[in-house]
Amino acid sequence: MEFDEYVIDLNANCPCGCMEGDRFHNIYRFPNDYGASVVSSPKNDVKNKGGYRMMLIYYDSPAPEHMWTLDDENPLGDSIIDCKDWDEVLGYLRRLFALPKRS
Numbered sequence: 001m002e003f004d005e006y007v008i009d010l011n012a013n014c015p016c017g018c019m020e021g022d023r024f025h026n027i028y029r030f031p032n033d034y035g036a037s038v039v040s041s042p043k044n045d046v047k048n049k050g051g052y053r054m055m056l057i058y059y060d061s062p063a064p065e066h067m068w069t070l071d072d073e074n075p076l077g078d079s080i081i082d083c084k085d086w087d088e089v090l091g092y093l094r095r096l097f098a099l100p101k102r103s
Contacts, residue, residue, distance in 0.1 A: 003093050006030055008066055028093060029066060032101040033059040034074070038089055052083040054092055058102075075099065 006028045029035040037055040056079045061067040070079045076095055083089045 002090060003028055003097070006035075006097075008035075008063075028096075029059055029063075030097045032097070032099055034071070034096045034099050035059060035068065036093060036096060038093075051085065052089050054081045054083060054089060055079060056081070056092075056096065 007026050008029050025037065025039045027035065027037045035057045037057060039053050041051070056071045056074045056076060057068040058071040058074070059066060059068045072079045074096075076092065081092060083092070
């Protein structure tokens, strides 16, 4: 799958319950230090059932710490985005991947 090589494993002790049932939670980190947390079928969101929720993030530290902040200043818009399908998620991931690294 596209971008699989950029998935980092921060889910070992994920307290949000996102891994319950058939959901997944992927966290991406791109070489430009942008990334995203993507959860399928977000809990407590009936209207987005079957969709995805993305949190656009920016990494403040190198691996293995992977410290990040919610990126309210990203050039793509809101830092939390509800997507109706995986194609929409991929569109945002491609745009994040293409952003220049912050100076």
